[in-house]
Amino acid sequence: MKKILKLALVATAAIAALGAQAQDYPAKDKTVTLVVPFTAGGPTDRVARDLAEALRKPLGANVVVDNTAGAGSSIGAARVARATPDGYTLLLNHIGMSTMPALYRKLSFSVPNDFEYLGMVNDVPMTLIARPNIPANNMKELTAWIGQNKGKINLGNAGLGAASHLCGLMFQNAMQVEMTTVPYKGTAPAITDLIGGQIDLLCDQTTNTTSQIEGKKVKAFAVTTSKRLTTPALKDLPTLAESGLKNFEVTIWHGLYAPKGTPADVTKKINDALKVALKDPDFIKKQEALGAVVVTDKRVEPAEHKKFVQAEIDKWGAVIKAAGTYAD
Incomplete structure (x- = not known):
């Protein structure tokens, strides 16, 4: 009985601690780490560094980018899935979140179940x-x-x-x-x-x-978009769909994630900061220079973000299965 009571007290203390963390988040003396599951200098890394800068002011914390590359982004994603769910370790990943379940026979985490979805960031043609x-x-x-x-x-x-x-x-x-x-x-x-x-x-x-x-x-x-692009260097290029490949549309997107179990108050603060960052004129300008389009639709909401990724998992799972492409 004493052992059960002790465990209950420990659990209660843990819940209370998480509640306090949520109220105090982000602490002035702590840094938020944005994990990028690719090497420095690549397109996702560039998006992450622009986003980190845009997030600092609305989030009220220093945000640093940490590159954890390898295995098609699964190593960095696994790191975040295992991290303490306190809002100080986040993941920025691209379409790889939707292809890993089909590409890798053995993943140490579940894409649908081991992350809190915080909102989409951009679309890249x-x-x-x-x-x-x-x-x-x-x-x-x-x-x-x-x-x-x-x-x-x-x-x-x-x-x-x-x-x-x-x-x-x-x-x-x-x-x-x-x-x-x-x-x-x-x-x-x-x-x-x-x-x-x-x-x-x-x-x-x-x-x-x-x-x-x-x-x-x-x-x-x-x-590969459904409509032609307006970027000066690309505006005269046709879409593959209008060139005869019906329904051909591939857009690379980026989304923001936290470990499963991150307190709701914390995820809301991060999502609120993300919405502000996505409206930052400097961030928008930098993304346009990369040929990327900042997300302004309902996918900035966590529930819609998760719904979108699940649809992408279904879509790419069929393509990868048809190709017979897998990794151990």
């Missing part, structure tokens, strides 16, 4: 680009060239589970053509080989491709 000397100048000519070279085409990507990998899978499915997939350790080496002519095609985020397109170092053929 993608572009289909090719080596500069490819003998095609528009989607009609590219489609014909692909048809004439079945079994000979090299399609690069930035690694298993990367945005370029997912877009490549969907492109092959839509074209009904199997290409030789060439995975790289990141986007930079993939683009370097594309420019050098070692690979033929790459589908990647505007955050990575816009400057290459502007510099005419690669050929650009289409965007």
Whole structure:
């Protein structure tokens, strides 16, 4: 009986402590760590650093970015899932949150169940680009060239589970053509080989491709959004859907997460700060420069964010299963 009473007192004390944390959050002497599950310098890292800066004032705390890369973002995500649920360790991740359940046979966490969803941040379009000397100048000519070279085409990507990998899978499915997939350790080496002519095609985020397109170092053929983009360097590119690939739409998005069990008062404070950050003119300007669109719709609400990610899990699970692509 005494043991049960002691356990009950400990539990009560823990609950009271969490309540106090929620009321005092964020403490003046504590820093909020924003975990990025990718290496520094990449597109998600750039989004995270811009967001960290925009969050500091409305959140009332210093926000630092910590890169924990590896295994298609699952290592960084696992770190946050295991973190103390007090609001001081957060995760910024992209579409990888919706593909990990299908790509990895063994995950140490559950994407739907081990996180508090805090709201979406942005949407990033993608572009289909090719080596500069490819003998095609528009989607009609590219489609014909692909048809004439079945079994000979090299399609690069930035690694298993990367945005370029997912877009490549969907492109092959839509074209009904199997290409030789060439995975790289990141986007930079993939683009370097594309420019050098070692690979033929790459589908990647505007955050990575816009400057290459502007510099005419690669050929650009289409965007993966439902509507054409307004970015000066991309505004003349057709969508893949209008080029004949019906319902082809791939957008890379970023969302903010906390460990499951983070007090509701804390998650509300973070969500409130996020909503302010997403309206920050400087943050919006920086995202536009990356070719990204800041989220302004209902997905900024935690419940809608979670609903959206679940729909993406279902969508990409079917694509990955059809391709037979898995990691241990």
